Structure formats: structure tokens, C-alpha cells
Amino acid sequence: MNSIPQKIKIKDIAEKAGVSAGTVDRVLHNRGNVSDETRRKIQSILDEINYRPNHYASALASKKVFVFCAVIPNCEPGGYWELIEKGLLRAEQELYDFKVVVKVHYFDQYSPTSFAEAMDVVLKQDSAPDGVLLAPLYKPKTLVYAKKMEDLEIPYVFIDSCMEEGNPLAFYGQDSFRSGYLGAKLLFSQRSDVTKIAIFSFFDPGQTPSNQIALRMEGFKSYVEKNNRSCKVLRGTLSANNPEENEAMMKKLFEENPDIKGAAIFSSRAYVVAEFLQKYKLSNVTMIGYDLLEKNVMYLKNNIISYLIAQRPEEQAYKGIKAFSDNFIFKKEVQQINYMPIDILTQENIEFYLEF
Amino acid sequence: MNSIPQKIKIKDIAEKAGVSAGTVDRVLHNRGNVSDETRRKIQSILDEINYRPNHYASALASKKVFVFCAVIPNCEPGGYWELIEKGLLRAEQELYDFKVVVKVHYFDQYSPTSFAEAMDVVLKQDSAPDGVLLAPLYKPKTLVYAKKMEDLEIPYVFIDSCMEEGNPLAFYGQDSFRSGYLGAKLLFSQRSDVTKIAIFSFFDPGQTPSNQIALRMEGFKSYVEKNNRSCKVLRGTLSANNPEENEAMMKKLFEENPDIKGAAIFSSRAYVVAEFLQKYKLSNVTMIGYDLLEKNVMYLKNNIISYLIAQRPEEQAYKGIKAFSDNFIFKKEVQQINYMPIDILTQENIEFYLEF
DNA sequence: ACTGCGACTGTGTGCGCACACAAATATACA
DNA sequence: TGTATATTTGTGTGCGCACACAGTCGCAGT
Numbered sequence: 001m002n003s004i005p006q007k008i009k010i011k012d013i014a015e016k017a018g019v020s021a022g023t024v025d026r027v028l029h030n031r032g033n034v035s036d037e038t039r040r041k042i043q044s045i046l047d048e049i050n051y052r053p054n055h056y057a058s059a060l061a062s063k064k065v066f067v068f069c070a071v072i073p074n075c076e077p078g079g080y081w082e083l084i085e086k087g088l089l090r091a092e093q094e095l096y097d098f099k100v101v102v103k104v105h106y107f108d109q110y111s112p113t114s115f116a117e118a119m120d121v122v123l124k125q126d127s128a129p130d131g132v133l134l135a136p137l138y139k140p141k142t143l144v145y146a147k148k149m150e151d152l153e154i155p156y157v158f159i160d161s162c163m164e165e166g167n168p169l170a171f172y173g174q175d176s177f178r179s180g181y182l183g184a185k186l187l188f189s190q191r192s193d194v195t196k197i198a199i200f201s202f203f204d205p206g207q208t209p210s211n212q213i214a215l216r217m218e219g220f221k222s223y224v225e226k227n228n229r230s231c232k233v234l235r236g237t238l239s240a241n242n243p244e245e246n247e248a249m250m251k252k253l254f255e256e257n258p259d260i261k262g263a264a265i266f267s268s269r270a271y272v273v274a275e276f277l278q279k280y281k282l283s284n285v286t287m288i289g290y291d292l293l294e295k296n297v298m299y300l301k302n303n304i305i306s307y308l309i310a311q312r313p314e315e316q317a318y319k320g321i322k323a324f325s326d327n328f329i330f331k332k333e334v335q336q337i338n339y340m341p342i343d344i345l346t347q348e349n350i351e352f353y354l355e356f
Numbered sequence: 357m358n359s360i361p362q363k364i365k366i367k368d369i370a371e372k373a374g375v376s377a378g379t380v381d382r383v384l385h386n387r388g389n390v391s392d393e394t395r396r397k398i399q400s401i402l403d404e405i406n407y408r409p410n411h412y413a414s415a416l417a418s419k420k421v422f423v424f425c426a427v428i429p430n431c432e433p434g435g436y437w438e439l440i441e442k443g444l445l446r447a448e449q450e451l452y453d454f455k456v457v458v459k460v461h462y463f464d465q466y467s468p469t470s471f472a473e474a475m476d477v478v479l480k481q482d483s484a485p486d487g488v489l490l491a492p493l494y495k496p497k498t499l500v501y502a503k504k505m506e507d508l509e510i511p512y513v514f515i516d517s518c519m520e521e522g523n524p525l526a527f528y529g530q531d532s533f534r535s536g537y538l539g540a541k542l543l544f545s546q547r548s549d550v551t552k553i554a555i556f557s558f559f560d561p562g563q564t565p566s567n568q569i570a571l572r573m574e575g576f577k578s579y580v581e582k583n584n585r586s587c588k589v590l591r592g593t594l595s596a597n598n599p600e601e602n603e604a605m606m607k608k609l610f611e612e613n614p615d616i617k618g619a620a621i622f623s624s625r626a627y628v629v630a631e632f633l634q635k636y637k638l639s640n641v642t643m644i645g646y647d648l649l650e651k652n653v654m655y656l657k658n659n660i661i662s663y664l665i666a667q668r669p670e671e672q673a674y675k676g677i678k679a680f681s682d683n684f685i686f687k688k689e690v691q692q693i694n695y696m697p698i699d700i701l702t703q704e705n706i707e708f709y710l711e712f
Numbered sequence: 713a714c715t716g717c718g719a720c721t722g723t724g725t726g727c728g729c730a731c732a733c734a735a736a737t738a739t740a741c742a
Numbered sequence: 743t744g745t746a747t748a749t750t751t752g753t754g755t756g757c758g759c760a761c762a763c764a765g766t767c768g769c770a771g772t
Contacts, residue, residue, distance in 0.1 A: 009706060009758055020722045025760070033720060054453050056412035060727045064760095097410050097728095175708065182704040284757035301418045344700040348538040352531065352697045365728055376752045381730070389750060413728035416757045420730095453758095 016049075017042045025155050028053070055330050065099045068324050069122045072319070073109030073137070078294050079167070080268040080313060081109070084159065087317030088133075095325050102321060103129070110240065112138045119145045128154055131324040133317070135160040137210045142166070157323050158251040159316040161212035162337070170323040172338045174311040176212045179342045180219025180266065183288050184342065186307045187262045188228055190286045196232040197262035198253060200273050203237050216266040216290070234260070238272060250276045254285075263287040270308070274299035292345070292353060300350055310343040310353065364407050372405075373398045384409070387422040411686050421455045424680050425478045426487040426673070429493070434650050436624040436669060437465075440515065443673030444489075448663035451681050458677060459485070466596065468494045475501045484510055485681040487525070489673070491516040493566045498522070513679050515672040517568035518693070526679040528694045532568045532665040535698045536575025536622065539644050542663045542700065543618045544584055546642045554609060556629050572622040572646070590616065593630060606632045619643040626664070630655035642646075648701070648709060656706055664710065668702030679689040 010028070014021045027042045028035045034042075041253060075082040085104060089308050092102040105122055108114040109327055115138065122132060123145070132149060135159055136142035137329045146166040149156050155169040188194055199220065203209055209217075224231055236253050238246050250273070262284050270289025277285055278299065289296055292310045299305045319338065326332040345353055366384070370377045375394055382390045383398045390398075431438040441460060448458040461478055465471035471494065479501070480487060482619025488505060492498035492514055502522040505512050511525040518527040544550055556577065559565055565573075580587055592609050593603050606629065610616060618701045619641050621629050633641055634655065645652055655661045675694065682688040701709055 007758090011758085021759085022722055022761085023720085026721090029760085031761095035720060038721085052452075054416075054758055056453050057416055057727090058760070060410070060416065060729095060757095061759040062411055062727085096408075097412050166763080178708075182702070185704055192548070243391060244444070339708045341699070342705040343697070344540070344702070344705065346538070346700070348534060348541055349698040349700065352534075352695045363728090367728080377729085378731085378752060379750085382751090385730085387731095391750060394750085410728055413757090414730075416727095416759095417729040417731080419758085 007054070008049055008052075008324060012040065012260060013045055013049070013051060016045050019276055053331075059098045059329060065101065066095075066131075066323055066324070066328060067101050067103060067127070067129045068131045070102060070104045070133040070321075071115070071118050071122060072104065072106060072135055074106045080291055080293065083313040084135075084294070084317040087314035087319075088321060090314070091318045091321035091325075095321070095324045095329075098325065098329050100321075100325060100329075106143060109137065112141045116141055119148075119226075123148060123152065123154070128152060130154070130328065132156040133320045133324075136166070137161075137212075139163060139211055155324070155327065157320040159320045160313075161210075161215065162244035163211070168336065169327060170320065170334050170336055170338060172316040172319045172323075173340060174342055175339050176214075176215035177222070177247075179290070179311065180216030180221075181195060181223045182219075182342055182344070183216070183264055183266075183290070183307075183309055184220045184223030185227075186309075187264060187286060187288050188223075190306055191242075191261065193284070194228070194231060194261040196234065196257060196259050197264065198234045198236055198257070198260050199263040200236040200238055200263070202240055202267050202269065213266045220264060220266070238265075238269075243272075249278060251280070254280070254282060254298070260285060265289055268293055268296070270305060271295035271299055274304045278302065278304050297350060297354070300345065301347060303347065306346070308345040308350070310345055312340050312343065363410070364405055365578070369398065369401055369405070372401050378618050389492075397625065399530050400571035402701040408533060409687075415454045415685060418455075421457065422451075422486045422680070422684060423457050423459060423483070424489060424677055426458060426460045426677075427471070427474050427478060427490040428460065428462060428492070430462045436647055436649065437488060438496055439648070439669040440491075440673040443670035443675075444671070444677060447674045447677035447681075451685075454681065456677075456681060456685075467494065468497045472497055472501070475504075479504060479508065484508060486510070486684065488512045489515060489676045489680075490602070491624070492519045493517075493521070493568075495519060495521075495567055511680070511683065515676045516669075517571065519564075519567070524692065525683060526676065526690050526692055526694060528672040528675045528679075529696060530568075530698055531695050532580070533575035535572070535646070535665050535667065536572030536577075537579045538575075538698055538700070539572070539620055539622075539646070539663075539665055540576045540579030541583075543620060543642060543667075544579075544587075544645050545673045546662055547617065548644070550584070550587060550617040552588040553591055553620065554590045554615060554616050556619070556621040558594050558596055558623050558625065574599045576620060576622070594621075594625075599628075602628060607636070609653065610636070610638060616641060621645055624649055624652070626661060627651035627655055630660045634660050653706060656701065657703060659703065662702070664701040664706070666701055668696050668699065672696060702707065 010021050010024050014024045023034060023038060024042055069197050070088050072084055073081045075085050088102050088104060092100060101155050105118045107118040122129060132154055134156060142163060143165055146156065150167065158166065158168045158171040160173045162173060201209065201213065224233060234253065234257060236249060253342055264271055268291035271293065274287060277287060288307045289305050290309050292308065296305065296308055300308050323334050327334050343353060366377050366380050368374065370380045370448060379390060379394060380398055383395050426444050428440055429437045429439050444458050444460060448456060461474045463474040478485060488510055490512060499521055502512065504521065514522065514524045514527040516529045517532055518529060557569065580589060590609065590613060592605055619629055624647035630643060633643060643661050644663045645661050646665050648664065652661065652664055656664050679690050683690050699709060
């Protein structure tokens with residue numbers, strides 16, 4: 001009654017083929033040293049009986065230690081990349097008994113050079129990692145290292161945003177264009193009288209916008225083009241480390257344009273703008289933002305931000321590492337392109353997203 | 357460099373305590389037959405060195421087969437409960453090597469008696485299941501069996517909706533009240549001129565509404581009360597198996613009330629109403645619905661339904677079974693109340709939710 | 713015919729643990 | 743003091759697999 005479908009093991013196959021377990025093991029792992037004849041015989045049995053190895057027993061017996069490196073921007077407390085790191089750690093924990101180690105390497109998210117340095121360290125270790133997880137913030141540099149890893153035959157996983165030119169083992173992230181598009185839709189669906197909006201970005205001097213943010217902005221504009229062509233879109237440029245300047249800039253912008261009805265910002269730091277809106281009591285401005293940072297959530301709850309669009313960063317990182325283990329340990333097919341859901345968060349449903 | 361933190365095993369503990377592995381095993385599993393003195397010694401070592409057993413090795417060595425039963429309504433193809441079943445199967449697959457079997461038992465979702473019969477079968481097997489997963493559609497009957505299972509010391513998991521009176525090992529589902537509340541918010545946020553809406557339900561004669569649907573409706577009404585008190589709410593009652601009658605009813609309703617601007621339905625069969633709206637080209641009616649059924653998705657894409665609110669049924673079922681394995685096999689603490697995210701789906705983000 | 717060598721195949725051990733069983737020790741009672 | 747019995751402890755085997763190692767075999771070269 002409570003019996004389990006009898007599991008087929010290596011020994012069974014060996015018996016069926018009239019060989020020893022060792023030989024079956026050799027064909028299973030392509031270790032060579034098997035005559036064509038016996039290999040074919042074993043293979044045909046394998047094909048017909050649907051052998052499914054016990055990966056837990058396998059991991060137990062194996063001595064192999066897997067080292068996966070993650071290369072991500074420095075994690076400010078409460079910032080976006082901290083969520084990514086959380087996912088990495090969760091995956092490492094879960095794979096502990098499979099002898100999986102996740103090493104995190106950090107770089108300065110505003111410096112492509114710093115990214116390159118981190119990658120150099122990762123790839124020039126005495127023993128190469130079994131896989132590298134990274135966020136392709138800056139296309140050109142990333143491309144260089146993608147090439148390098150392909151030459152070294154080190155599989156890599158992209159999170160956050162993708163690059164068509166690369167050929168990762170897997171990608172986990174949002175369709176950034178679409179999430180920008182959705183942002184615009186939500187902004188305009190809120191009210192029918194939106195004729196002027198402001199969008200903000202952190203373009204520091206001499207820096208190219210990150211891949212993802214550029215795409216979100218395109219998506220946003222595309223929606224406006226298509227559905228609210230008459231709406232005026234103003235741009236505000238924020239500085240990463242000069243709050244006073246930012247405040248002055250916004251003050252000027254909103255004073256000169258009191259008819260601004262909507263605001264959007266495509267990085268995760270919506271709270272910078274929200275803080276301003278709250279301080280100056282501009283409750284007539286509808287705002288949308290991105291990512292589930294604590295401070296963003298606070299302004300959502302305070303009704304300063306109407307909608308937050310989220311992308312499950314922790315899950316991206318978690319699944320990124322799991323892609324490696326699925327590939328190496330569980331021998332599962334790994335789907336290459338994996339768009340994460342574009343979650344729409346409001347005051348009413350936010351609380352149910354906080355622990356995920 | 358690539359070394360893993362040295363794993364502590366039973367043998368290590370045994371050595372430290374000056375006993376054999378068997379004795380350590382006895383205290384780890386409370387198997388008794390250990391003198392107070394040695395148990396205390398071992399326990400103190402255990403406390404101080406943070407021993408984490410290898411559950412994979414443990415499962416490998418163990419002969420125990422786990423049988424978990426799921427009691428759910430019949431799965432119509434393309435219906436809600438099919439998604440649940442998918443999650444159950446996924447969990448079973450994943451736990452295959454842990455000797456976990458998931459047996460699904462079905463009942464007629466419109467008949468509490470049929471539910472009771474299914475539960476009787478489950479509980480009166482020659483060997484009792486190690487856990488039961490069920491959806492408490494009908495409170496009173498569920499309560500009876502919850503009691504029974506507590507007496508039999510069989511842990512149970514609720515999915516879909518919860519019952520405060522029960523004491524399940526875990527619950528995975530939506531906050532139904534809140535999802536109804538959010539539905540109303542979305543309906544009204546779409547346009548400012550909504551003064552009359554219609555809500556539909558499948559109250560067949562002689563039947564009590566399921567727990568979840570009743571709560572959603574309450575939540576919906578609560579929002580209207582609070583924010584749009586002047587809006588008139590009409591009720592339409594649908595029949596589960598009489599399309600002609602339904603059509604006639606809706607026709608009459610919308611003809612007599614041409615000023616209906618919004619429609620909502622709290623079961624997963626929004627497509628019944630959507631089909632009508634499409635057929636009669638009532639494009640002026642904004643509609644919201646629940647759950648990611650194929651047919652609902654189609655009407656969302658066609659712009660008949662503006663928002664769908666989803667609750668990840670597959671994940672509910674999957675996590676429900678995993679709660680058992682976490683409890684029995686991985687000895688993890690299982691959180692009792694787990695509200696699933698209330699996903700808001702629109703044309704723009706729907707495609708990213710379809711494979712989850 | 714002997715050796716050496718390469719291609720192929722079988723055997724044995726251990727991964728960390730559960731559990732049946734054997735062994736040792738303690739306790740009771742005559 | 744001896745025997746029977748309960749209590750406590752140690753040992754051995756196997757779960758399914760990986761992998762090191764030890765064979766076996768055929769064949770070329772001397």
C-alpha cells in the first residue's frame with residue numbers, strides 16, 4: 001500500500017547489462033575506458049528504463065567542492081544589493097550539504113573599472129571558480145569578461161538585466177523595458193488629468209546609465225508616446241551624494257512647474273524624491289517608484305508613492321545560484337531566459353511581499 | 357582556500373563525549389535507553405557545538421516512507437484546482453528521493469458531504485497518513501475533521517483559506533478579505549465616475565458560499581463603504597451549469613442599469629461574466645476578476661478584464677507539502693500562518709506570471 | 713616464452729547516517 | 743555467590759553512489 005515505486009539503482013543496471021557497477025558508472029559520467037560494445041549495451045538499457053540517479057547519495061559520495069563566485073556592487077545597508085546578497089546566502093545555506101560555497105566579491109557600482117578589478121580577482125584565483133554570477137551593469141566591460149569566461153569555459157549567470165550579446169547559463173531578472181512601460185501605465189491610470197510629469201535619474205557626471213535603468217526609461221517613454229503623447233515629460237538629474245543640491249533642484253522644478261501631476265524614478269532610490277514630496281507637501285503629485293527598499297515601502301504606506309514596481313531581487317540571486325546547482329549537481333535542464341514577475345505593489349498588498 | 361568549513365558529524369560528537377555513535381543517535385532521536393548522565397553529557401556538547409545533521413544522508417539511511425494526503429475538489433481541466441494539483445505533483449517529484457508519496461483525494465466542491473466522505477477514506481486507511489493537506493472550503497465540516505486529526509495526532513496543512521478555530525501545522529493562502537478590498541480599490545482607481553457596479557457570485561440554491569469567497573466579498577464591500585459610499589452595488593447570481601440562464605440574467609441586469617460602470621466576481625470564474633461583456637460589447641464596463649485561469653487571462657489580454665488578482669495556487673500547494681517535509685525530514689521550524697502575495701495582473705505584466 | 717603496456721573491467725571503501733543486533737554492565741532476588 | 747533480568751552501550755550493515763585501486767585480457771616487442 002504505502003510502497004514506493006521501486007527505485008532503479010546503478011547495481012540494477014549493471015546486473016541487467018551483465019557488467020559491474022563501476023562500468024555503469026563510467027558510462028554515466030563519460031569517464032571513458034569503456035569499450036564501444038559495452039557502452040552501447042549499457043546506454044540502450046539506460047534509454048529504456050528511465051534511470052534517475054539519487055543526487056543526494058551522489059553528493060554524499062562525491063568529494064567535489066563547488067565554488068561559485070558572485071560579483072555585485074557594494075551592499076549599502078537597506079539598499080538594493082543587500083537583498084541580492086540575502087538571496088545568495090540563502091542559496092548557499094540550502095546547498096551546504098552539497099559542498100557548495102558562494103563567494104561574494106564587491107565593486108563600486110559607479111565605477112566600471114572597479115567592476116573589472118573584481119572580475120580579475122575572481123578569474124585569476126589559483127583555482128578557477130565553477131561558476132560566476134554577475135549583474136551586467138555596464139555592457140562593454142561585462143562583454144569583455146563574458147568572452148573571457150567563455151574561453152575559460154566557466155559558466156556564468158546574469159541577474160538584474162540581460163545582454164543579448166552574452167551567452168549565460170541563465171538569466172534571472174525583469175524585462176526592464178516592460179517594467180518601465182508598466183510604470184507609465186500605472187501613473188496615468190491613476191488620474192485622467194496628467195498633462196505634465198517629471199522623471200528623475202541619478203546620472204552622475206561622466207557616467208553612463210546602467211543598462212537596466214536606461215531600458216526602463218525607454219519603456220516609460222514608449223508608453224507616453226503611445227498613449228499620452230500630449231503629456232509633457234520633464235527631466236531632473238539627481239546626485240548620489242549631495243542632498244542639498246537635489247532638494248534645490250527639485251524645489252526649482254516644482255515651483256516653476258506647479259502643474260506637474262506625476263513623478264517617476266527608475267533606480268531603486270525613489271525615496272529621495274518621495275522625501276522631497278512629503279517635506280513640501282506636494283500631495284497632488286502622483287508618484288511611482290521601483291523596488292522594495294525599506295524606505296520606499298515607508299513612503300508607499302504614507303501614500304506619497306502610489307505604486308511600487310518590484311522585481312524580487314532575493315529570488316533572482318537565489319535562483320541564479322540554484323541554476324548552477326541544477327546544472328552541476330542535479331543535472332537538470334536550466335532554462336536560459338527567466339523573466340521575473342513585475343510585481344505591482346500598493347498600500348493594500350505590500351505587507352504580503354515583505355517576507356519574500 | 358576552497359575548503360569547506362569542517363562538518364561536524366555524529367562520530368565527532370561521540371568521540372567528544374566518550375561514547376559510541378549509537379548512543380549519540382539515541383539522544384538525537386529520543387529513542388530512550390540512555391542513562392541520564394550520558395544523555396546530559398551528550399546534550400551539553402550538542403548545545404555548544406551547533407551540530408547540523410546531514411538530512412540527505414539521514415534520508416538515505418532511513419527506511420521510513422512518508423505518505424501525505426491531499427484532499428481537494430475535483431480538478432476540471434483549466435480550472436483552479438488543477439493548478440493546486442500541479443503544485444502537489446511538483447513537491448512530490450522534488451521529494452521523491454526522500455521516499456515521500458503524495459496521494460490526492462478528490463471531492464465534489466459543491467457538496468460538503470462529499471468532502472466528508474473523502475476525509476473518511478483518508479483517515480480510515482489501514483495505515484494513517486503522516487499528514488493531510490486540505491482546503492477548508494466549508495467551515496463546519498472542516499472543523500469536525502480538524503478535531504479528528506488532532507485526536508489522531510495527524511498534522512494537517514490548510515491551503516486556500518484559513519480557519520482560526522483550527523490549529524494546522526501551516527497555512528498557505530491569501531488574506532481573502534484583503535484581496536477583496538484590493539479588488540475594489542483597483543476597480544475604483546481606474547476611473548472616477550463609477551457610481552454603480554455589479555458583483556456576481558455562484559450561489560447555487562441550498563449552498564453556503566465558500567469561506568474564501570465570502571471573505572473577499574466582505575473586503576470588497578468594506579472598501580466601498582469606506583471610500584465610495586455613494587456607489588450603488590447590485591448583485592447578480594450565477595448558476596454553475598446553466599449558461600443560458602446566466603446570459604439572460606446579465607442581459608436583464610445591464611439593460612435595466614445602463615449606468616453600471618464596474619463589475620467584479622469573487623470566484624475564479626470571471627470569464628463567465630467577461631464572456632458576456634465581450635459578446636454584448638459592453639466596453640464601458642470596467643471589470644476585475646480573480647485567479648490566473650487560462651480563460652481569465654484571455655479576457656485580460658483582450659482588455660475585457662482590467663485587472664486580475666492572483667494568489668499563486670501552485671505555490672500554495674507546493675509549499676503546503678514542503679511544510680510537511682520541512683517538519684518531518686529537515687526538522688525546520690515551520691511558520692504557521694503564511695499569507696501569499698496578492699498579485700495584481702494587467703496586460704502589461706501578465707506574461708511574466710504565467711510560468712510560475 | 714617472457715615482459716611490458718595499454719585498454720578495459722571488477723572490487724572495495726567510505727560519504728553520514730539509521731537501525732537491528734550483540735555485548736556489556738547494572739540490578740534484583742534466591 | 744550465582745542466576746535471571748533489565749538497563750545501558752557498542753558494533754555492524756546498508757542506504758546509493760563516486761572513485762581509487764586492483765585486477766584481467768590481448769597484443770606488440772624482444
